[in-house]
Structures are given as structure tokens and as C-alpha cells.
Amino acid sequence: MRARRSRPFHAAVSRRRFLALTGGLAAALRFLPQGAQAEEEKKLNFFNWDTYIGETTLDDFRRKTGIVVKMDLFADNDELMAKLKGGNPGYDVIVPSNDYVERMIKAGMLMPLDHGKIPNFRHFEERFKDAAFDPGRKYSVTYMWGTVGIGYRKSKVKGVPDSWKYLYDSDTYAGRIALLSEPGTVIGLALKYLGYSFNDTDHAHIEEAARLIIRNKKNIKTFAPDNGQDLLASGEVDLVQEWNGDVLQVMEEDDDIAYVVPKEGAIIWQDCLCIPKGAPHPENAHAFINFLCDPKIAAQNALFIQYATPVATAKEVIRTMEGGKDYLSNPAIFPPPEVMQRLEESKYLGEEHARRIQEAWTRIQAA
Amino acid sequence: MESWRRHPLVFWAMGLPGIFWLIVFFLVPLGFVWLMSFGEKRGIVDIAITGTLENYLRAFDPVYLGILFKTVRISLIVTLLCIVIGYPVAYVIAFSPPKVRTWLLLAIMLPFWINMLIRTYALIAVFRTRGYVNFTLEWLYGLLRLDALFGPFQPLPMLYNEFAVIFGIVYVFLPFAVLPMYAAIERLDRSLLEAAADLGASRFHTFLTITLPLTRSGIASAVLLVFIPALGSFLIPELLGGPNAYMIGNVIAAQFKKANDWPFGAALSFLLMYATFAILAVRPLLVRRAAKGEGAR
Structure with missing residues (x-):
């Protein structure tokens, strides 16, 4: 982190006060009388x-x-x-x-x-x-x-894809993979695949994880915003990184779909x-x-x-x-x-870490 | 021009609500965002306005410049496609009989009645591996017995790539290109075309030397109406794009949502806005040239 060179010229205004100000304005513009608050x-x-x-x-x-x-x-x-x-x-x-x-x-x-x-x-x-x-x-x-693991289509995959390798470090299923679009989870699980903790904050390790994902981007079809199970169900992809319950919901309708927690471990x-x-x-x-x-x-x-x-x-x-x-x-x-035993809980690791993950994510997207 | 001086009261009575709206709901919030772009994050929620330029400097990182360049490239392709596809459509509408014209115009406006999100999701159903285009192609493939020649049908990957993003943006913005061009062609003095024909110009020559130059202002409006919103698109790349789909709009949206970094998001937004102003400044030039062409006739 660079030293802050800037000199405050304005009293620090918190975002909340900021919004309280605008909110107050909005309240002043509200012409309707407020209902009685005695009973909800x-x-x-x-x-x-x-x-x-x-x-x-x-x-x-x-x-x-x-x-x-x-x-x-x-x-x-x-x-x-x-x-x-x-x-x-x-x-x-x-x-x-x-x-x-x-x-x-x-x-x-x-x-x-x-x-x-x-x-x-x-x-x-x-x-x-x-x-x-x-x-x-x-x-x-x-x-x-629950957990985050791999949902997959049994008839299109050889055996059980019980490793993050198939999503992060292999072209076996090129173009048939969807990862989540949550930066922390995607990078954290790459860390897990590399043998580090999901909650690793080491700069070099995060870089390594980002490089791993960038290298494998050619094999990834998309980063799915909470709809990976639909992509799996519609046959768009054959392997998705997803929350267990989301995959289970489509498993109920399709016997050809299964879910596995990879052997490197995952998050609970x-x-x-x-x-x-x-x-x-x-x-x-x-x-x-x-x-x-x-x-x-x-x-x-x-x-x-x-x-x-x-x-x-x-x-x-x-x-x-x-x-x-x-x-x-x-x-x-x-x-x-x-x-x-292989599951790890994700922790809140501070704003500096959040920014680092986010910048790595932008680089992954732009690469 | 004089009327507002003669009837100031009427002017203010009519104008005030709009001015009030503009100031309170547009300029003031925008001012807050502008201030925020000179701020820093303090902790999880708070922002301190310190006058720092760091957010703007950060935007000149090669990563963001690369995304910006890509955004401009995609927007230019989209704009070109919208003009090339939209101009003939506008031309046909303008020259069709009045009764038909009303219906055609309605058909152009019809998509506006449906939410953009729903139209984009509909595209997913059309383009995906097991979508309608691939079903149709597979059916044709089987019908022509091509599987005996080339093996089983391979569905075309039409989703989650740049093709899908460009198609999606063209699909949404095409009406914005057609309408101003239609207005320009409709205003065209038809007697000029007749005169050109009388003097022996071919239809193609007439189009190139008369119709096109005289409708230049419509084309300029269409370019701006497509290019500027295309620069800021983020929903379509997010839904239809693959792992390379990030446009600058996605980066801005991510700062306000995922990254929890409003100051940087605000700075990026304003940079995009300054760029837009620069493009808007070009418009009068285009129109002036068009007007000169009209004057010379």
C-alpha cells in the first residue's frame, strides 16, 4: 500500500452522513404523512x-x-x-x-x-x-x-471429477466449464487447489492463483452469476462450480447430474x-x-x-x-x-485484502 | 426566442418543475458522486473526501486502459453495424405508403415495450447450445444428410463470447439508430431525387450524391444515440459474455457492488462522462458539415 500523500482539505464526511443528507432531502420531499408507529x-x-x-x-x-x-x-x-x-x-x-x-x-x-x-x-x-x-x-x-463443490453431467464426464484440477488446471473439459462469479470464492478455491488455505492473504499466493485462472481462461466458458445450475441443466456446460443446494435442485429433475466436493477440500x-x-x-x-x-x-x-x-x-x-x-x-x-474434515470456513480478512482480491479479479477478467 | 422575455411568468411557471427536477434529482446527486471521486475509503462503510487524485491515477493502470480500449472497439463495431443495418430499414420505412409506414414504425418501437432484461434473456434461449438456432441448424443438418459426410452435428458456440455481446448490444440499440435516420430521410425533399433522375443519374449515383449527404445529420444523431449508451453497457456483457466480456461498465458496476469501492467507481464514471462530452463536442462539427452540403445544393 502506498503512503497517502494527499492532505485533507475537507472535513471527513462519512458515507453514511452523506446519505443521511440526501436521505433527509428525500424525506423532506415526501409529502405523504407518516403512518402511526405505535403498532407495526x-x-x-x-x-x-x-x-x-x-x-x-x-x-x-x-x-x-x-x-x-x-x-x-x-x-x-x-x-x-x-x-x-x-x-x-x-x-x-x-x-x-x-x-x-x-x-x-x-x-x-x-x-x-x-x-x-x-x-x-x-x-x-x-x-x-x-x-x-x-x-x-x-x-x-x-x-x-452447505458447501461449494463441482456439479457435473455424468454422461459427459469420465468418472467423478473429484479435483479442482478439472476446473482450474486442465483442458480435459475445455469450453464446458463455468466458474462462479464471486471473486473471493473463485480465487480462494484456486488457492485451495494450489495447496494453500482458502483464507491465505499472502500477496504472492494470490498472484499465483490469479495466474492459474488466467492460464485456464481459454477453457472456461463463463463466470456464472448464481445461475451455474441452469447452465448445467440446459447442457450449456458439463461442469460447474456451485453451491451444493443449487446443484441438488436441478439433480431432482435430471438424474444425469451429480455433485462432488473435490479432494483438495472446499469451503463450508x-x-x-x-x-x-x-x-x-x-x-x-x-x-x-x-x-x-x-x-x-x-x-x-x-x-x-x-x-x-x-x-x-x-x-x-x-x-x-x-x-x-x-x-x-x-x-x-x-x-x-x-x-x-477437508472443509474450511471463509473468513472476513479486512478491506485491504478485499481490494487485492478485487484487483486480481479485474485483471483476470481483462486478461 | 423573444417569447420568454415577453411572458416571463408563463416561462417560469412552465419551466420551474423541470429545472427543479434537474437540479434536485440529477445535478445534486451527480455532484455528490463527483465529490466522492476525490475521496478515499476509510474502513468498510465510510468515505473521507480528501481531495486525492489517486482514484483518477489508478484508472490509468494498463488493466483499465485495456478494458477501455476494448469497450471503445466493441462500441464502434456495434455503431457501424447499427448504421449499416438500420439505414436500409429507415429508408424502406420512409418511402413506404403512409398506412404501411405507421405499422412499420410501430414494429420498430414494439421492442421498447418489453424490458431489456427480458429481451436479453430471450436471446440466451435462442443462442445457447441447446437453443433454437442450434435446433434449427441440427434439423437442417439432418435433413440434408450432412451427418453421413461430416459426422454428427456440432452445435455452434454462439453464447458467452464476443459475438453474443455485439449481437446483444446491436439488438437493443438498433431502434435508436433507425428512428433518427428515418426522420432525416422522411424530411428529404423528394423533388431533388426526381430532378436527379430527370438529369440521368443512376439510382445508385443519386443515393450516393444526394440522399446520403442530405441525411447526414440523421446518421450523426444515430451514431451518437448508439455509441454513447453502448460505451456504458454492462448488463449485456455480463449476461451474454464469456470470461473475456468485461467492458468498462462492468468495472464501474463492480466498484459499486462487489469491490465496495465507491470513490474509484465514481472516478471511473466521471472519466467515461468526460469522454462522452468530448464525443458530443464532435457532433456540431458533423452537423455543420451536413448543413454546408445542404446549403451548396
């Missing part, structure tokens, strides 16, 4: 990933509480972060992944949870009751967890339910989070979206449901212990 209106704004909620979950919640949930979708954590950092545009519940929970806590963007209003938290597996990225789970509860992630600061309906948000942690609801939800639930008692419910046994015994959802 029966509304909730949910900001979620695509294909990440049960078919009837939101309706069930409305039936039970009368609260109407309006759901918006985001494609990656950076998009979520970008939408919220200038001030909350009105979301009540968001679903960031573990490292972004940490980043948002450090940026003061999250509201502490009132665990008194989330009694269903007691149903959680022990290992989800605390987390390094959110000590004491003050700001977040786990929604779903948790997507978490959080309430961003400035949420207009915090009471409803707590009720919604508690509802999603209800064993029966969590069971229906997880079984539909094919992601692993952290709610221990939900698994008992799932066992009795149709297709539940397949879900529980599916190694792509609940990896066996020897795979779990």
Missing part, C-alpha cells in the same frame, strides 16, 4: 437469495401471523452489501453468508437480535449455537449451511438470518426468524430447497416426510465426516 403494520420485507425459500413457507407465515412478506432477491453477498451500506432501503430480514455477517457486524450494519423473541433457537444443533464470526450469536442465526458456509439496522418492522422480523427456526417449518423449507438445516429437531420431522430419508442420507447435503 402487518408487513415484512425479506431480502433473500433466489430459489432459497420453501414453496409455501411465506404463505404459511401469513396464515399464522397475518404478516405479508415481500421478498426481493439478490445474487451475491457483495450485491447485498452494496444495497445496504448506504443505509437500509427498508429490509427487515437479510441472509448474508458467514464472512459477510462478520463484515457487516464490523461495519455496524446489523441490529442485535433479541433472543427472548426467538425461542426456537433452542432447537439448533450445538455447533450452530455459537460462531467465531459472531460470538454468542448476538446478530445472526444460521438459516442453512453458513447463510444467516439477520436484521439490518433501520429495519422498519423489527418485531415482525423477530417473529419471522423464529418461524423459520420452527422445526416443522424448517423441515418443510429445507426439504424443498435441498439445503442442510441447522435445526436439529427438524431432522426428526424430515425423517417422517416423503423423500426425507433420501435428503438425510444424501452426502451432497450432509457431507460424511471425512469430507467435513
Whole structure:
């Protein structure tokens, strides 16, 4: 990092004050009177990933509480972060992944949870009751967890492509590969392939990973923004780097698709339910989070979206449901212990590191 | 020109809402972004306006210059294609009978009624490996028994490459090229064409020496209406482009989203805007030359 030569000529204005200023202007221009705030209106704004909620979950919640949930979708954590950092545009519940929970806590963007209003938290597996990225789970509860691995079309691939080599360092499947378009994940997994930690911050190692990807770009068809499973399902590519549940969703419709966690290891992630600061309906948000942690609801939800639930008692419910046994015994959802050992959690490593990764990404794209 | 002096009250009553809108919702926010381009990131969320020029200097890194060069190249190709494809279309519309003309114009405007995102996704369904173009080609291939000669059908890779990006941008901006050129051709004094024919000029010669020079201002407008927005496109390269698709718009979008670096994104945006102003400055020159040609007739 270069020394900063510039001399401040202007008092530091934080981006938040900046936006408070413009926001104030917008508020002044709002001619409509504000509604009474005594009781929360029966509304909730949910900001979620695509294909990440049960078919009837939101309706069930409305039936039970009368609260109407309006759901918006985001494609990656950076998009979520970008939408919220200038001030909350009105979301009540968001679903960031573990490292972004940490980043948002450090940026003061999250509201502490009132665990008194989330009694269903007691149903959680022990290992989800605390987390390094959110000590004491003050700001977040786990929604779903899983891995990033390789989804592939069995009939077009020889054997099981159980190495990142096939995506990063080989022309065996030239032109039939899609990687994610999340810079941190793509570069991190290249680091993993090279034998380093996913969370390696060494400049030279990141350069090495970037060079590896640039060298293999001729074999990569595209960097898919959260739609790799569609590319796989439509036959556009035969190998994708994807979140396990996304691949599982298309596996349900196509027997020719499978999922594997490569032998070099991969990341294990948790997507978490959080309430961003400035949420207009915090009471409803707590009720919604508690509802999603209800064993029966969590069971229906997880079984539909094919992601692993952290709610221990939900698994008992799932066992009795149709297709539940397949879900529980599916190694792509609940990896066996020897795979779990190879998994690593991604960490928030500071803004300097984020910028380095981003610059490497631009170079990869431009090369 | 005099009317606003004679009726100042009417002028202000009509003009104020627009001026207010322009200042509050365009110039003020733009001013904030401009200030931000002289700032630095402090921590995760905060920005300090320090007057630094580092963001602008960073933009002259070879990586970004390379992407900028590529953006200009793609935009020029797109503009050329839009003019070459759009001019005959505009010509046909302008010379068709009034009743037909209305329908043809409607057909040109029809795509505007559908969201650009949806049109772009539709292109994916058309172009992908198992898309409609490849299905049709495969069917023809089988029909002509070409598989006996060349082996089984190999689908054409039409998606996730530069072809797809250029096609996608042309597809979206073609109407913007057709409309101003249509307006120029429609205004053309038909008696000049008749005179040329009377004097024995071939149709081709007439077109080259009369129609084309007289509609130059329409072509100039079309060039600007296509080239400038094409420079800033980011959605189409993101959806249709492959691993080499990054245009400068993608870099800017990435600074505001993924990179969480608004000051640098702001600086890049303003550099792109200055470049656009420079191009706009060229337009009066083109039009003046066109006007001179008209005056000389």
C-alpha cells in the first residue's frame, strides 16, 4: 500500500452522513404523512437469495401471523452489501453468508437480535449455537449451511471429477466449464487447489492463483452469476462450480447430474438470518426468524430447497416426510465426516485484502 | 426566442418543475458522486473526501486502459453495424405508403415495450447450445444428410463470447439508430431525387450524391444515440459474455457492488462522462458539415 500523500482539505464526511443528507432531502420531499408507529403494520420485507425459500413457507407465515412478506432477491453477498451500506432501503430480514455477517457486524450494519423473541433457537444443533464470526450469536442465526463443490453431467464426464484440477488446471473439459462469479470464492478455491488455505492473504499466493485462472481462461466458458445450475441443466456446460443446494435442485429433475466436493477440500458456509439496522418492522422480523427456526417449518423449507438445516429437531420431522430419508442420507447435503474434515470456513480478512482480491479479479477478467 | 422575455411568468411557471427536477434529482446527486471521486475509503462503510487524485491515477493502470480500449472497439463495431443495418430499414420505412409506414414504425418501437432484461434473456434461449438456432441448424443438418459426410452435428458456440455481446448490444440499440435516420430521410425533399433522375443519374449515383449527404445529420444523431449508451453497457456483457466480456461498465458496476469501492467507481464514471462530452463536442462539427452540403445544393 502506498503512503497517502494527499492532505485533507475537507472535513471527513462519512458515507453514511452523506446519505443521511440526501436521505433527509428525500424525506423532506415526501409529502405523504407518516403512518402511526405505535403498532407495526402487518408487513415484512425479506431480502433473500433466489430459489432459497420453501414453496409455501411465506404463505404459511401469513396464515399464522397475518404478516405479508415481500421478498426481493439478490445474487451475491457483495450485491447485498452494496444495497445496504448506504443505509437500509427498508429490509427487515437479510441472509448474508458467514464472512459477510462478520463484515457487516464490523461495519455496524446489523441490529442485535433479541433472543427472548426467538425461542426456537433452542432447537439448533450445538455447533450452530455459537460462531467465531459472531460470538454468542448476538446478530445472526444460521438459516442453512452447505458447501461449494463441482456439479457435473455424468454422461459427459469420465468418472467423478473429484479435483479442482478439472476446473482450474486442465483442458480435459475445455469450453464446458463455468466458474462462479464471486471473486473471493473463485480465487480462494484456486488457492485451495494450489495447496494453500482458502483464507491465505499472502500477496504472492494470490498472484499465483490469479495466474492459474488466467492460464485456464481459454477453457472456461463463463463466470456464472448464481445461475451455474441452469447452465448445467440446459447442457450449456458439463461442469460447474456451485453451491451444493443449487446443484441438488436441478439433480431432482435430471438424474444425469451429480455433485462432488473435490479432494483438495472446499469451503463450508453458513447463510444467516439477520436484521439490518433501520429495519422498519423489527418485531415482525423477530417473529419471522423464529418461524423459520420452527422445526416443522424448517423441515418443510429445507426439504424443498435441498439445503442442510441447522435445526436439529427438524431432522426428526424430515425423517417422517416423503423423500426425507433420501435428503438425510444424501452426502451432497450432509457431507460424511471425512469430507467435513477437508472443509474450511471463509473468513472476513479486512478491506485491504478485499481490494487485492478485487484487483486480481479485474485483471483476470481483462486478461 | 423573444417569447420568454415577453411572458416571463408563463416561462417560469412552465419551466420551474423541470429545472427543479434537474437540479434536485440529477445535478445534486451527480455532484455528490463527483465529490466522492476525490475521496478515499476509510474502513468498510465510510468515505473521507480528501481531495486525492489517486482514484483518477489508478484508472490509468494498463488493466483499465485495456478494458477501455476494448469497450471503445466493441462500441464502434456495434455503431457501424447499427448504421449499416438500420439505414436500409429507415429508408424502406420512409418511402413506404403512409398506412404501411405507421405499422412499420410501430414494429420498430414494439421492442421498447418489453424490458431489456427480458429481451436479453430471450436471446440466451435462442443462442445457447441447446437453443433454437442450434435446433434449427441440427434439423437442417439432418435433413440434408450432412451427418453421413461430416459426422454428427456440432452445435455452434454462439453464447458467452464476443459475438453474443455485439449481437446483444446491436439488438437493443438498433431502434435508436433507425428512428433518427428515418426522420432525416422522411424530411428529404423528394423533388431533388426526381430532378436527379430527370438529369440521368443512376439510382445508385443519386443515393450516393444526394440522399446520403442530405441525411447526414440523421446518421450523426444515430451514431451518437448508439455509441454513447453502448460505451456504458454492462448488463449485456455480463449476461451474454464469456470470461473475456468485461467492458468498462462492468468495472464501474463492480466498484459499486462487489469491490465496495465507491470513490474509484465514481472516478471511473466521471472519466467515461468526460469522454462522452468530448464525443458530443464532435457532433456540431458533423452537423455543420451536413448543413454546408445542404446549403451548396
